[in-house]
Amino acid sequence: MMVGTRTVNPEHRMLIDGQLIDADSGRTFDNINPATEEVLGQVADASSAEMHRAIAAARRAFDETGWSTDRALRRRCLEQLQDALESAREELREQVILETGCPRLLTNGPQLDDPLSEAIRHPLKLMEEFPWEVDLPDALTRGTVNHRRIRKEPVGVVGAIAPWNFPFEIALHKLGQILATGNTVVLKPAPDTPWNATAIGRLVAEQTDFPAGVINVVPSAQHLVGEELTLSPLVDAVSFTGSTAVGKRIMEKGAATVKRVFLELGGKSATVVLDDADFPKALMAGLGVCVHAGQGCAIQSRMLLPRSRYAEGVAILKAAMAAVPYGDPQRPDVIMGPVVSRKQRDRVLGYIEKGVQEGATLAVGGGRPSHLPKGWYVEPTLFVDVDNSMTIAREEIFGPVLVVIPFDDDDDAVRLANDSSYGLGGGVFSGSLERSFAVARRIRAGSVGLNGGICYGADLPFGGYKHSGVGRQNGSIGFEQYLETKSLAWPAT
Numbered sequence: 001m002m003v004g005t006r007t008v009n010p011e012h013r014m015l016i017d018g019q020l021i022d023a024d025s026g027r028t029f030d031n032i033n034p035a036t037e038e039v040l041g042q043v044a045d046a047s048s049a050e051m052h053r054a055i056a057a058a059r060r061a062f063d064e065t066g067w068s069t070d071r072a073l074r075r076r077c078l079e080q081l082q083d084a085l086e087s088a089r090e091e092l093r094e095q096v097i098l099e100t101g102c103p104r105l106l107t108n109g110p111q112l113d114d115p116l117s118e119a120i121r122h123p124l125k126l127m128e129e130f131p132w133e134v135d136l137p138d139a140l141t142r143g144t145v146n147h148r149r150i151r152k153e154p155v156g157v158v159g160a161i162a163p164w165n166f167p168f169e170i171a172l173h174k175l176g177q178i179l180a181t182g183n184t185v186v187l188k189p190a191p192d193t194p195w196n197a198t199a200i201g202r203l204v205a206e207q208t209d210f211p212a213g214v215i216n217v218v219p220s221a222q223h224l225v226g227e228e229l230t231l232s233p234l235v236d237a238v239s240f241t242g243s244t245a246v247g248k249r250i251m252e253k254g255a256a257t258v259k260r261v262f263l264e265l266g267g268k269s270a271t272v273v274l275d276d277a278d279f280p281k282a283l284m285a286g287l288g289v290c291v292h293a294g295q296g297c298a299i300q301s302r303m304l305l306p307r308s309r310y311a312e313g314v315a316i317l318k319a320a321m322a323a324v325p326y327g328d329p330q331r332p333d334v335i336m337g338p339v340v341s342r343k344q345r346d347r348v349l350g351y352i353e354k355g356v357q358e359g360a361t362l363a364v365g366g367g368r369p370s371h372l373p374k375g376w377y378v379e380p381t382l383f384v385d386v387d388n389s390m391t392i393a394r395e396e397i398f399g400p401v402l403v404v405i406p407f408d409d410d411d412d413a414v415r416l417a418n419d420s421s422y423g424l425g426g427g428v429f430s431g432s433l434e435r436s437f438a439v440a441r442r443i444r445a446g447s448v449g450l451n452g453g454i455c456y457g458a459d460l461p462f463g464g465y466k467h468s469g470v471g472r473q474n475g476s477i478g479f480e481q482y483l484e485t486k487s488l489a490w491p492a493t
Helices: 048-064 071-087 089-100 113-118 121-129 167-180 195-207 223-231 244-257 279-294 307-322 342-357 410-418 433-440 475-480
Strands: 014-016 019-021 028-032 039-044 133-141 144-154 157-161 184-188 215-217 237-241 260-264 270-273 302-306 361-364 381-384 401-407 426-429 483-491
Touching: 014 048, 014 195, 019 195, 039 195, 048 157, 048 184, 048 215, 048 223, 071 089, 071 121, 071 167, 071 195, 089 113, 089 167, 089 195, 113 121, 113 167, 121 167, 121 475, 157 167, 157 223, 167 184, 167 195, 167 237, 167 475, 184 195, 184 223, 195 215, 223 244, 237 244, 244 260, 270 279, 270 410, 279 302, 279 307, 279 401, 279 426, 302 307, 302 410, 307 361, 307 381, 307 401, 342 361, 342 401, 401 410, 410 433, 426 433
Parallel strands: 157 184, 157 237, 184 215, 237 260, 270 302, 270 426, 302 401, 381 401
Antiparallel strands: 014 019, 014 215, 028 039, 133 144, 144 483, 361 381
């Protein structure tokens, strides 16, 4: 396949037990370009039987090879994977743009270049620094003096389920930490965006020394195939990024095998703009809902403005939203392409209709752009005069929709920010950093940016409070989540 002057060679096969294979049935599913609605190609459509083969391969690799204990082997293989990914950088870039519809601009950051820079390198660094064994002081217990030690060991087989909005970024951060800690993995990509994961599978098979079964990549159009990871007693943990509804199902189904679950789920994050903030600067944060068409769990889709400056803020937001560059994601100047699928576009438009029905004022956008007849586009959309009880203020839309809500004072702003079932992210703007900190400390969310600060990095834990998830991805905290703790004691001589 040619994209401009560049050849893109997508991988349609799955990786199971070290082999790149087609589905036994020969069945495939289409990968569709959301910007054009055209079929890009096909991908092997795994069945539950093939998922069970992948799980069994991961179990054997953990139980019967030296992967879990040989840190030198893990380092060599991860360094090889890093080199292989670097060599495929530009091909990966084109594939991510094609299958996600993300703007080219975003691949210079979180969609590709950022995770390529640190998602494997940081766990490699932690491998050297992490206290795998810690000796405690001797203790007298029931007449015996004991030496004591705490040891960290890998959890075992991890099922990693990646979403479609930032598929390469999230999958690579999962793999880096899962593998560096000595676990084996079965990666299930979202059916909307499978190529990024199958590309990793091909690089693993062809350019690294990973033992067979350590990494398995199993694409499928059937969501219940991924659920086998939650149900199987051979899987020790599930790392899931996606919707809160699916996360709840994973917790429920995983309970039967007392499975460890890490869930990074939805959000309805709020930006609090205090009355002493620099409004022309602070309100540009509202354009975050247009980045990748609002398809980000931590995007701040509620903006809280003080009543004393509400009209001023709305005027600034109207002008800014109306000027957002959007369209063909191949264009270097756009920040917003299409949403990922027809289903998602119709879902977003349904929320917009609901907002109008419930009495919010549609100030900008709200429909399908007339100049883009092909592709699953939604106009940048601004709602004002929104009450926090409205559906568009409470449910995750996952589209380019900003709702603006007035508040009376700092206490009221904190109340509104926390009046949500979610608690993933947030932001605070003030002319006083001390005041920003005072408000941020009271917001019940896993990440809060102050005065435009960006909470992002392989060394920074990411996750949420309440219905936004359980556990954290990245950082030393995320690294340790893939480890068990063993206590040892023996008599002192």
